[in-house]
Amino acid sequence: MDAQREDRRDRELLRQLAGGDAAAIGSLYDRHATALFRHGLALSGHASDAEDLVQATFVKLAARGPLLLGVRRPASYMHRMLHAEWIDLARHRAVAREESIEGELPGVQPGDAAEALDVRRALAALPERQREVVVLHVFNGLSFREIGRIAGVSTFTTASRYRLAIDRLRLLLGER
Amino acid sequence: MMLGTPIENRLRSAGLTGPPPDLRERVIACSVPRLRPGTTWAEQIWFSGRWRLAALALLFTVFAFDALDRIPLGPGSSFADRPGPVAMETAQAAGEAARQAGLPGDVAALLERQALLAASQPAQNGRVSIDGQVTLPDGGELENR
Numbered sequence: 001m002d003a004q005r006e007d008r009r010d011r012e013l014l015r016q017l018a019g020g021d022a023a024a025i026g027s028l029y030d031r032h033a034t035a036l037f038r039h040g041l042a043l044s045g046h047a048s049d050a051e052d053l054v055q056a057t058f059v060k061l062a063a064r065g066p067l068l069l070g071v072r073r074p075a076s077y078m079h080r081m082l083h084a085e086w087i088d089l090a091r092h093r094a095v096a097r098e099e100s101i102e103g104e105l106p107g108v109q110p111g112d113a114a115e116a117l118d119v120r121r122a123l124a125a126l127p128e129r130q131r132e133v134v135v136l137h138v139f140n141g142l143s144f145r146e147i148g149r150i151a152g153v154s155t156f157t158t159a160s161r162y163r164l165a166i167d168r169l170r171l172l173l174g175e176r
Numbered sequence: 177m178m179l180g181t182p183i184e185n186r187l188r189s190a191g192l193t194g195p196p197p198d199l200r201e202r203v204i205a206c207s208v209p210r211l212r213p214g215t216t217w218a219e220q221i222w223f224s225g226r227w228r229l230a231a232l233a234l235l236f237t238v239f240a241f242d243a244l245d246r247i248p249l250g251p252g253s254s255f256a257d258r259p260g261p262v263a264m265e266t267a268q269a270a271g272e273a274a275r276q277a278g279l280p281g282d283v284a285a286l287l288e289r290q291a292l293l294a295a296s297q298p299a300q301n302g303r304v305s306i307d308g309q310v311t312l313p314d315g316g317e318l319e320n321r
Contacts, residue, residue: 017211018212018215019214019215020211020212020213020214022204022208022211025203025204025207025208025211026200026204029200029203029204030200033194033195033199033200033203034194034195037194037195037199038192038194041192041193047193047196050195051195051196051199051202054195054199054203055199055202055203055206058203058206058207059203059206059207059210061207062207062208062210062211063210063211063212065212065215065219066212066215066219066220066222066223067223068223069215069219069220069223069224069225070223070224070225070228072225115186115189115190116190116191118190119186119187119190120190120192123187134187135192138184138187138188139187139188139191139192166181166183166184169183169187170183173183173186175182175183
């Protein structure tokens with residue numbers, strides 16, 4: 001029920017955005033930027049790339065105009081756009097996706113607790129696709145079906161990636 | 177309330193950082209110039225999901241009515257030319273008369289069938305009353321002397 005109400009509110013904001021209302025961008029940013037940033041972080045492994053992905057997503061959203069009127073699930077739609085942006089970015093840089101996670105830990109800041117550092121290191125060690133599913137499911141609360149739509153794979157594949165990721169995280173965090 | 181396995185709870189409690197505070201201003205500064213001035217009513221209708229659904233439903237209804245009219249009831253028949261009770265009685269009377277006149281059964285059945293077809297389409301073929309009066313398709317009458 002809450003999800004439907006949220007979707008309705010988001011659709012109203014998209015309608016305003018399609019009508020040229022600049023204030024709608026701020027409202028949409030406040031509602032979705034954190035989830036989109038986490039998604040970007042999960043895909044790229046770099047905070048700076050995640051920022052670029054969020055920015056590119058909102059710029060494209062603003063340019064869509066009347067196309068936004070037909071969007072039924074705005075949150076899912078924005079995550080799909082971010083996913084597509086990441087594919088473009090990775091292609092342009094000719095970066096192999098599985099290698100791109102090695103450089104930086106996702107979302108680690110100075111002063112983080114040791115437990116948080118451990119968990120984030122373990123997340124960083126996951127392959128990008130598995131990390132994307134974990135972040136979208138655990139942190140953003142999306143269902144496997146929604147994640148499948150965003151990533152362009154089946155629900156079964158999404159669930160399978162998640163299971164593999166959780167098994168690996170358990171191993172990395174010493175839970176077995 | 178979020179429930180989950182211990183590993184999921186452990187992940188959640190570790191948390192992930194959010195976007196930096198200055199990103200909001202940057203996003204708005206980049207996005208506002210890309211905004212389109214507004215949508216026309218035609219665009220609003222064309223891109224509206226409800227309008228598309230309504231158009232689809234209307235199209236489906238039209239096709240459904242069209243198909244309903246074409247459902248065959250038997251060989252060479254449809255709702256439009258199904259014989260009425262009067263036509264059936266006329267045909268049965270014709271068949272009975274043929275049998276009483278001594279015609280073979282199959283010939284009588286053929287005559288009955290022909291009478292039924294003729295009685296089913298009175299507007300095109302004209303009508304013959306019991307007293308011998310013939311009504312033509314154009315409304316004129318002939319006296320059978």
